[in-house]
Amino acid sequence: MRILIVSDTHGRNGSLTGLLDRMQPLDMLVHCGDVEGGEDYIRQMAKCPAHIVKGNCDFSMTLPREEFFLIGTYKVWLTHGNRQLSLCGIRQLRQDAQEKGVDIVMYGHTHMPRIELAKEPGQVTLLNPGSLSCPRQDGHRPSFILMELDRQGVAHYHLNYL
Numbered sequence: 001m002r003i004l005i006v007s008d009t010h011g012r013n014g015s016l017t018g019l020l021d022r023m024q025p026l027d028m029l030v031h032c033g034d035v036e037g038g039e040d041y042i043r044q045m046a047k048c049p050a051h052i053v054k055g056n057c058d059f060s061m062t063l064p065r066e067e068f069f070l071i072g073t074y075k076v077w078l079t080h081g082n083r084q085l086s087l088c089g090i091r092q093l094r095q096d097a098q099e100k101g102v103d104i105v106m107y108g109h110t111h112m113p114r115i116e117l118a119k120e121p122g123q124v125t126l127l128n129p130g131s132l133s134c135p136r137q138d139g140h141r142p143s144f145i146l147m148e149l150d151r152q153g154v155a156h157y158h159l160n161y162l
Contacts (some may be wrong), residue, residue, distance in 0.1 A: 107126070
C-alpha cells in the first residue's frame, strides 16, 4: 500500500499535480491542511481516496478540522496541528495524540518536515511532510512523505524532496 502525505500547498498546486503524476498508482492521498480552496481539484487529481483537513489558512471551507481513519491496522489522526502547536508545541500534539489512542498523527502547519517514529508500544509516530509550496526548513526544498505498508502490514516512511 502506498500513501502520499503532503501539506501546506496554499492553493499552488503545480508541484502537487506533477508529484501525483509521478507517484501513481497510489492507494491514498493525505493532505494535512492549508489547501486554500483546492480540495476538489486535489481529490480529482489524486485518482485514489483522499483525506484532507482544514488548515489555519482555509477560511470558509467545509473541510473537517480533524479526521480519524485506519491505514492497515494503524489508527491515524489527521490534523493541521496549528491549535496544538500554538499552545505548547510538539509536546502538546504528542500528548493529544496519545490521549486519542492513535498510532500515528499526521500534521502540517510548520512547513518543516519531520518523521518521529514511536520507539515503543503506546507511543505515537509523528509525521509532518513539510510544504510543497512554501518550505521553511534549511535549504527550503519542497517536501513530502511516502508511507508504504509492506506485505506484513508494517509501515515504512520515506521523506522526499522535490
